[in-house]
Each structure stands twice: as structure tokens, then as C-alpha cells.
Amino acid sequence: MSQPATPEWSYVQALKNPRLALFLGGVAFSGIGDGMLIAAIPLLAMKIHGDLPVAIAVSLAAAAPFVSSTLVALPFSLGTRRFPVRGGLVSDCLLRGAALAxxxxxxxxxxxxxxxxxxALFVGSCLRSVGTPATRLAALGMAPSHGRFAVNGLLATVRQFTLYVVGPAIGGLIAGFASPEWALVVDGATFLPLLLATLLVVPRSPSTRREAKENESGLKVMRRLPVAWRLLIVVFFFNLLYMPVEVALPLLVNGPLGGDGKALGVVWTLFGAGALLGALATNFLRSVPQVPLMMGIIASWGATTVGLALSQNVASAAVAFFVGGVVYAPFTPVAYSYLHTFLSEKDEQPVLTLWSTVSTLAAPIGLLAAGxxxxALGGRGAVFLSAFLILALALGMTRMRPMAPPEDPPPAAPAVQLGKHQQNRET
Incomplete structure (x- = not known):
């Protein structure tokens, strides 16, 4: 890979931009809310499952947000229309916050x-696959090309810390001392800071109706980039094969491991603590070849999943999940940074939206199959199967050959919809 003339940013350099720092603060609050759902939704589904088998109720509740968001995102990822970044974020915050509350x-x-x-989860998450790439595009729009790796790493760090450390801990505490119902109410309120940050630092978007005919769809762009397709297939199956763990974990903790809602929150919190360490370490992996690095991450996650399946108590499960968090966290920023080396500015939004849609599609498919x-197999059996298939995926990545990026690196990565008046970037 060719190296840019300007040195890559560190996390500290990126955070010196007040707009980016404020926006990441809003992302952090919404991440806390999402993390609370990790503990609260399975517990609430188990509480009100009615005549449905518990495992089926948990998997349906977990899958609902991904199904609706995928359906809404398809026109933007397969067509030539571009969504306004600011409008997508604002709409997603309002809808998800109101529905959850x-x-x-x-x-x-x-x-x-x-x-x-x-x-409620289905309707409230309709715009999730629009809001997710919009968050990344908005953050990248506040940085030049040599700040991409740092911005991707910071997004991962913030999300890992809030989604897996703070969020599940708060969700588990609320579920244990009050009820999982109140965790949903608090979660709805956590989207308010992101809404305010978006209104303050993300500029309005110009109309793109006249440009629609000149744009290429994400599908057409990716046809020109075989490496993007191959990497997307890997990401899809990695996400797909993870899902049985998410369904099995609350049943495993509350069953054979002898835990409760608080214990589930502790397990997820330790996973998040490990993920935070892994995300912070991502900034030091810039010189490591990215394809072998991703293969090693997948294999390491498979090994820690075996450790989870072998756990005999909550403590050993928490340790296995902590190690899993450390090795898993760098995967997303490394994958996105590798993808960005092949994209031009005008291709980023459709490709990232298609990428987010397809990779997110793995969640409902995996969750619905996991139930x-x-x-049928029980918690341990399902986790063992997941681990075996993930290790097979890592082995299959040996056939994926790294490709060099274009000789001329893509221009700076402002989100397409951030407007020309934002070309002077402090970050």
C-alpha cells in the first residue's frame, strides 16, 4: 500500500477538533442506550414471552430492529439517490428515541x-441503516484523508466503550434493581444528546435531485471493486456466525452458569472493557498488513468463543468474553479503513450504505436462525457450533489476496452531503 505524504493522525490530534469531539460525545450517549438494550431486551423478552418459547422470543426481539432498517436502506444502497447526512441522523434519533421510550x-x-x-423495535429502527453510515460519513467529513484511520478508530473506541462497557452495566443495574422496562425508557432519552450534537455541528445538506442521474449506485461501484465484494462477504459471515452467541448468552448465564440479569450485565461489561482496550490498541496497528490482521482477528474470536462454550460459571465466561472483546474490537475500523483506500469521495456514501445494509442483514438472518x-442444541451447543464455523471462516480467508489501492489515493473524505462551505477542516 502506498503511504500518504502527510503522517496519519493520532487520536489526540483528531480530538483537538471541537466539532468532532462534540459529535463523538453525542455518539457516545446513543451508544450507551444501545448497550443498555443488549441486557434489557433479552430480559424483557424472557419476562413477557407468553406462549412463545423463550429462545424464539429473544431471537425475534433481537432481530426486529435489523429487518426494518435493512428494508429502508435498500433504495439508497441499490439506487442513485443520496440521503442527506444531517437529515438521516436527525430522523433516526427522533424515531428510535420516541419508539423506545x-x-x-x-x-x-x-x-x-x-x-x-x-x-416497536421494528418501527423504531427503520432508519437505523441510514443513521449508521450517516454517523460515519459525518465524522469522516470533519477530517482530511490522513485522519481517516484515527476517525474510524475513535468511532470504534467510543462505540465499544459505550455499547459494551457502560451500556450493558447500566442496563443490567436498571433491570436488576428496577426492571428491564425502565431501561427502555432511559434508552429512548439517550438519543437526545446525539440529536443536539447533529443539529449543532453537522451542516444542512444541499439538494441532490439534479445529481441523481450522474451518480452511480453502490452496487455498480462495488462491481468495479472485487476486493470490496470479497471483504463484504467475509464481514457478512463474521456477523452472521456471531449471532448465535448473542441469543445463547442470556440463556447460558441465567441457566447453566447460575447467573441473573446483573450477571449478564457484568459479562457484557467485561466484554466491553476488553473491546475498549482493543479499540485503543487499533491506533498502533496502522503499519500491520490489514488482510492478515483481519484473518487473525477472526481466528482469535473463534478461539475465545470456544472458551465461552467451555465456561462452567459466570466468572470464567466473563474472562473468555473479556479476551474476546480485546481481539474483536479492531476488526471494524481495520475493515473500513482498508475499504476506504479504494473509494473516491463521491462513491463513499452509496458504498458505505450498501456495505452497512448487507453486513447488517446478517443480524436478522443470524438471530432468526439462532432461535x-x-x-435445539442448547446454549453450549450453539456457541460451540458458532466457534467452529468462525474458525473455518478464518481458514477460508487464506484465499483472499490483498490488493494494492489506486496509485493516486482518493481525495479527502468529507461526507458527500456536508456542503462545500465545510471544505476548510480544522481536523
Missing amino acids: AAGLAAVSENLTIFALIG PLVH
Whole structure:
């Protein structure tokens, strides 16, 4: 890979930009809310599952947000229209915040059924696959090309810390001392800081209707980039094969391991602590060849999943998940940074949206399949199967040959919709 003339930014250099720092603060609060759901949704689904088998209820509740967001994102990823970054973020914050708060309040008043919960998660997450790439595009739009790795790493660090450390801990505490219903109410409120940060630092988007005919769809762009397709397939199956762990873990902790809601929060918190360490270490992996690095991450995650399946108590499961967090965390920023080396500015939004849509599609497929799988094999059996298939995926990556980026690196990576008046970047 050719090296840019300007040295890559460190995390500290990136955070010196007040706009980026404020925006990342908003992302952090929404990440806390998402992390709370990791502990609260399975516990609430187990509480109100009714006549549904517990494993099926947990998998349906976990899959609902991904199904609706994938359906909404398809027109933007397969077509030539571009969504406004600011508008996508604002709409996602409003819809998800309102839906989660409403579902939580209904559950507190004992008027929420399992199907109503699934419906609320389905509707509230419709714009999730728009908001996710919009978050990355907005952050990248505040940095020059040599700041991409740092911005991707910071996004991963913030998300890992809030999603897996702070969020599950708070969600587990609320579920243990109050109820999982209240965790949904608090989660709805965590989208307010991101909404305010977006309104303050992300500029309005110019109209793109006249440009639609000149744009290429994400599918057409990726047809020109075989490496992007191959990497997306790896990411898809990595996400897919992880999902049985997410369904099996609450049943494993609350069953054979003898834990409860607080214990589940502790396990996820230790995973997040490991993920935070791994995300912070990502900044020191810039010189490591990225394809072998991703292969090593996948193999290491498979090995730690075996450790989770062999756990005999909550403590050993938490240790296995802590190590898993350390090795897993660098994967997403490394994958995105590798992808960005092949993209021009105008191709970033459609490709990132398609990438996010397809990789996210693995979640509902995996979660829906994981329900019957966990029901049939039990928690340990499902985790063992997941580990075996992930190790096979890592072995299959040996056939993936690294490719050199274009001779002329893509221009700076401002989000397409951030407007020409933002070309002077402090960061």
C-alpha cells in the first residue's frame, strides 16, 4: 500500500477538533442506550414471552430492529439517490428515541406484549441503516484523508466503550434493581444528546435531485471493486456466525452458569472493557498488513468463543468474553479503513450504505436462525457450533489476496452531503 505524504493522525490530534469531539460525545450517549438494550431486551423478552418459547422470543426481539432498517436502506444502497447526512441522523434519533421510550412506558404499565415489543423495535429502527453510515460519513467529513484511520478508530473506541462497557452495566443495574422496562425508557432519552450534537455541528445538506442521474449506485461501484465484494462477504459471515452467541448468552448465564440479569450485565461489561482496550490498541496497528490482521482477528474470536462454550460459571465466561472483546474490537475500523483506500469521495456514501445494509442483514438472518438453533442444541451447543464455523471462516480467508489501492489515493473524505462551505477542516 502506498503511504500518504502527510503522517496519519493520532487520536489526540483528531480530538483537538471541537466539532468532532462534540459529535463523538453525542455518539457516545446513543451508544450507551444501545448497550443498555443488549441486557434489557433479552430480559424483557424472557419476562413477557407468553406462549412463545423463550429462545424464539429473544431471537425475534433481537432481530426486529435489523429487518426494518435493512428494508429502508435498500433504495439508497441499490439506487442513485443520496440521503442527506444531517437529515438521516436527525430522523433516526427522533424515531428510535420516541419508539423506545413509548415501548418502555407501555411495559412499565404492564400493557406491553411480546409482539408489541417486537413491533416497536421494528418501527423504531427503520432508519437505523441510514443513521449508521450517516454517523460515519459525518465524522469522516470533519477530517482530511490522513485522519481517516484515527476517525474510524475513535468511532470504534467510543462505540465499544459505550455499547459494551457502560451500556450493558447500566442496563443490567436498571433491570436488576428496577426492571428491564425502565431501561427502555432511559434508552429512548439517550438519543437526545446525539440529536443536539447533529443539529449543532453537522451542516444542512444541499439538494441532490439534479445529481441523481450522474451518480452511480453502490452496487455498480462495488462491481468495479472485487476486493470490496470479497471483504463484504467475509464481514457478512463474521456477523452472521456471531449471532448465535448473542441469543445463547442470556440463556447460558441465567441457566447453566447460575447467573441473573446483573450477571449478564457484568459479562457484557467485561466484554466491553476488553473491546475498549482493543479499540485503543487499533491506533498502533496502522503499519500491520490489514488482510492478515483481519484473518487473525477472526481466528482469535473463534478461539475465545470456544472458551465461552467451555465456561462452567459466570466468572470464567466473563474472562473468555473479556479476551474476546480485546481481539474483536479492531476488526471494524481495520475493515473500513482498508475499504476506504479504494473509494473516491463521491462513491463513499452509496458504498458505505450498501456495505452497512448487507453486513447488517446478517443480524436478522443470524438471530432468526439462532432461535431454533439454540432451542435445539442448547446454549453450549450453539456457541460451540458458532466457534467452529468462525474458525473455518478464518481458514477460508487464506484465499483472499490483498490488493494494492489506486496509485493516486482518493481525495479527502468529507461526507458527500456536508456542503462545500465545510471544505476548510480544522481536523
